[in-house]
Amino acid sequence: MEVTDPKATLSQHLPHWELLNAHKQAWTSSLSELFALDPHRAEHYSLEVGSLFLDYSKSHLNETTIKHLLALADDCQLQQAIDSLFTGKHVNNTEDRPAWHSALRQQPDSTLPASSVSGDIAAAKKQMAEFVKNLHDGSWKGHSGQTITDVVNIGIGGSDLGPRMVCKALSDFHLPQVNVHFVANIDGAEIYHTLKQLNPETTLFIVASKSFSTLETLENAKTARHWIISNGCSIDNLKRHFVAISTNTKKATEFGIDADNIFPMWDWVGGRYSLWSAIGLPIAIAVGWQAFEALLEGAAEMDEHFATAEFKHNMPVILAFLTFWYSQFWEAKSQAVLPYCHQLQRFPDFLQQLDMESLGKSVNRDGQPTHYATGIAIWGTEESNGQHSFHQLFHQGTQMIPVDFITSLQPNHPHTNQHQQLLACCLSQSQAMLEGKTLAQARQELLDDGQSKADADRLAPHKVIPGNRPSNTLLLDQLTPRSLGSLIALYEHKVYVLSVLLNINAFDQWGVELGKQLGTTIAGALKSGQLPEHWDSSTRALAERILSR
Numbered sequence: 001m002e003v004t005d006p007k008a009t010l011s012q013h014l015p016h017w018e019l020l021n022a023h024k025q026a027w028t029s030s031l032s033e034l035f036a037l038d039p040h041r042a043e044h045y046s047l048e049v050g051s052l053f054l055d056y057s058k059s060h061l062n063e064t065t066i067k068h069l070l071a072l073a074d075d076c077q078l079q080q081a082i083d084s085l086f087t088g089k090h091v092n093n094t095e096d097r098p099a100w101h102s103a104l105r106q107q108p109d110s111t112l113p114a115s116s117v118s119g120d121i122a123a124a125k126k127q128m129a130e131f132v133k134n135l136h137d138g139s140w141k142g143h144s145g146q147t148i149t150d151v152v153n154i155g156i157g158g159s160d161l162g163p164r165m166v167c168k169a170l171s172d173f174h175l176p177q178v179n180v181h182f183v184a185n186i187d188g189a190e191i192y193h194t195l196k197q198l199n200p201e202t203t204l205f206i207v208a209s210k211s212f213s214t215l216e217t218l219e220n221a222k223t224a225r226h227w228i229i230s231n232g233c234s235i236d237n238l239k240r241h242f243v244a245i246s247t248n249t250k251k252a253t254e255f256g257i258d259a260d261n262i263f264p265m266w267d268w269v270g271g272r273y274s275l276w277s278a279i280g281l282p283i284a285i286a287v288g289w290q291a292f293e294a295l296l297e298g299a300a301e302m303d304e305h306f307a308t309a310e311f312k313h314n315m316p317v318i319l320a321f322l323t324f325w326y327s328q329f330w331e332a333k334s335q336a337v338l339p340y341c342h343q344l345q346r347f348p349d350f351l352q353q354l355d356m357e358s359l360g361k362s363v364n365r366d367g368q369p370t371h372y373a374t375g376i377a378i379w380g381t382e383e384s385n386g387q388h389s390f391h392q393l394f395h396q397g398t399q400m401i402p403v404d405f406i407t408s409l410q411p412n413h414p415h416t417n418q419h420q421q422l423l424a425c426c427l428s429q430s431q432a433m434l435e436g437k438t439l440a441q442a443r444q445e446l447l448d449d450g451q452s453k454a455d456a457d458r459l460a461p462h463k464v465i466p467g468n469r470p471s472n473t474l475l476l477d478q479l480t481p482r483s484l485g486s487l488i489a490l491y492e493h494k495v496y497v498l499s500v501l502l503n504i505n506a507f508d509q510w511g512v513e514l515g516k517q518l519g520t521t522i523a524g525a526l527k528s529g530q531l532p533e534h535w536d537s538s539t540r541a542l543a544e545r546i547l548s549r
Ligand SMILES: O=P(O)(O)OC[C@H]1O[C@](O)(CO)[C@@H](O)[C@@H]1O
Pocket: 156, 157, 158, 159, 208, 209, 210, 211, 212, 213, 214, 217, 271, 272, 357, 509, 512
């Protein structure tokens, strides 16, 4: 009797998967061989969109690979899925709503269909722009009549990572009027050290929470409120120091935020896709309204490209193809994203939520357990720091870790010599990953260094670098609000394409709920001192130790 496997396989979803699988099984060429075969390989496998240039030639692919990947895109009706995203269809099927972050940045001259939410967006932007103006011209005063000098964004996850990353990335564009700070962690140390440097009479808090029910944000907001009140502000005047961004106006007003001080959010914007909405308020405060608009324009440029370019020349699609190819067929379990750009130091953190919260799923869109790998780990740090830390694993470790190198051609600082060195570092790493070093080369190097033959033979194997490790290089003309907008949208869309190929919902995150539920129970137990009998012995023993301190 035939037994039906209740688990979803990728070949059910993607009939051409078997062809790609066979292609991989037959694959023999190293990256160096691919370059030797085609002197124009770099030209053939690179793309340009606005101020972003992608070189993906240092990857194990040829025209057949692309052909099979394009067939998979047809198998899963990728173009229809992209159209659904841009037209506000309920692509978030488990929560039955659109994921319409693209509408937030749609430009008047857009060729994409106008969204039905454009009126709400325009009203919210007007409210934001006015608030930013009042802060910048000093007309928004604290309770003692002083102008606001510091704004603290209290939020976590999508209500923190995006704005925090962008504010850091655009620090060369900051306006002098108001300093922006971020507090996310439930650990009181973060708010303690932030408030220590601030004056309660000149500080304003943004409580950023789509749900207005996130533990960390509410606890930090309570601490902030206590700090303001205990420094002489009356309850009536709290409105001079608190605004909120939320879909949950009821909870925000119950917390004590003045109704006029609540900026809207909508359920059709996912937290990790929300920096384009009022969640981006700290960005607009830091860099000004014009620069915030430029960020949106850059993202809109990538939206247009993603929605209209044929897949073979579509940057988000190509990036997704490569991650799919390496994670499904080359057993890559993680991907490193390495900004050779100090200002982009928070980009990997931002990307972790964007990618891993979206793709960390084990059931397909229909709720069937997936029989295949879905999201992989995303990690990285600002470079060149990582070169003196974890790059050893890229070069001589046993795992294949595809890398995205990101850098900008023009620096935003005057130290051009150092910038040249930074670019050299970036190129040298991808070249080392590609070429490696053979045993014969290693041995010769040792002999040239004056080692004896015996020592050269003994040491050479330790110096061998296998090479043949893939990487992409993304060049920005310069890190500006506009190019940053394009870069972020590029990765947002890459994640979406991956979710379509993998047949999973990129826009829910039920997995984080369990920890939140258990956290509430454990907090209650620690408060009451009553530990439930049914707890596992580890959690119980740890809780007992906490209680006995
Ligand atoms: O904006 P909120 O509702 O406080 O949520 C913060 C974050 O919490 C999460 O739900 C997961 O912890 C994220 O998806 C979200 O960005």
